[in-house]
Amino acid sequence: MKIRSFDTYILDLPIIRPHQLAMHTITAQSVVVGRVMDEEGREGWSEVATIGGASYGESTPEAIKANIDAYITPLVIGRDPIHFDKIMMDVSKQVRGNTFAKTVVEAAIIDLAARSKGVPAFELFGGQIHKSLPVAWTLASGDTAADIEEARGMLEKKRHNIFKLKIGKGDPFKNVEHVRKIKQAVGDEARITVDINQAWDEDTANYCIAALQDAGVSMVEQPLAAWDFEGMSRLTAKFDVPVMADEAATGIQEVFRIAKTRAGNSIALKPCKHGGLTQTKKAAGIAEAAGLGLYGGTMIESSLGTAICAQLYATIPEMKFGTEIFGPLLFKDNITVNDIEFADFEVIIPDGPGFGMEIDKEKVKHYAREFQSETEMRV
Ligand SMILES: [Mg+2]
Structure with missing residues (x-):
């Protein structure tokens, strides 16, 4: 079981009311969604959110996506998802900081690993x-x-x-x-x-x-x-x-x-x-x-x-x-x-396989700023 592809999407999701924080008032929330696929076509999905562009920290949605695509994805292709801790240790040797990017990558791999075993990720x-x-x-x-x-x-x-x-x-x-x-x-x-x-x-x-x-x-x-x-x-x-x-x-x-x-x-x-x-x-x-x-x-x-x-x-x-x-x-x-x-x-606590959530791909496509997918092209 090997990872074949990793895709990253930035989504702008509407919220029900303005949400006022010290550094920013949120009117739409930007999240970064990760999708990992193995050679058998099984998928794992993940999401991280940021607050107010660069006002919370340097991990903007754009930076998360750019750094995953350029520096992290090449390090996870061909790896066995069940060894997620070793994969992320190896990623950390070559990619400093980028804690949000690492989280979206690790979580998608864990979702895939847990689904392939048919268990919730908490197992x-x-x-x-x-x-x-x-x-x-x-x-x-x-x-x-x-x-x-x-x-x-x-x-x-x-x-x-x-x-x-x-x-x-x-x-x-x-x-x-x-x-x-x-x-x-x-x-x-x-x-x-x-x-x-x-x-x-x-x-x-x-x-x-x-x-x-x-x-x-x-x-x-x-x-x-x-x-x-x-x-x-x-x-x-x-x-x-x-x-x-x-x-x-x-x-x-x-x-x-x-x-x-x-x-x-x-x-x-x-x-x-x-x-x-x-x-x-x-x-x-x-x-x-x-x-x-x-x-x-x-x-x-x-x-x-x-x-x-x-x-x-x-x-x-x-x-x-x-x-x-x-x-x-x-x-x-x-x-x-x-x-x-x-x-x-x-x-x-959701307790289905992986993180217990079934992705709605049409919604991901609808809210993604760009939906171009290496994975889609290869399937
Ligand atoms: Mg706080």
């Missing part, structure tokens, strides 16, 4: 521990009354009872007041967390985290710049409210550094930050050994990318802060035939 990672996981929703309209209404609707539907507020954009003090009003409105029915996405300096963080802690917020994510490990250590030591590292928690070496210097007492996992699923399991192991709380993060993937995260997170013993893999609920359309299911405030 290749020690098996499923969780059947479902708590899932937070991001209130990101920027309007207090609208956010409260949205939260109440979600509680009524038993969809979410953890709400994350993205408060890195605009006046920090007004934003803290916005959070306080929302926490007051939902009371004990819901947990409120905040994500600053690196937007504050340490003085602002000192003042605002004290107020957020008083308001009953249950977690503060990446208040300082990703490079400011020392500042994060000071904030973590100073406050009782958990401080989570997200943008700073990239490779396993950075996760180890966070653990060692306590630059956060919890970390957000995201396969695309760590460089793939195998690397995410390693990051989770370092965090577990150090007693850091774990959170199943999202880059706002659609159903396929969410299934990849969900299946992996389902193999991690304790997800103290649950997950935020609500992505599919934010999209107007779907590139898979089946949907990710949500019930009783949790996301249900």
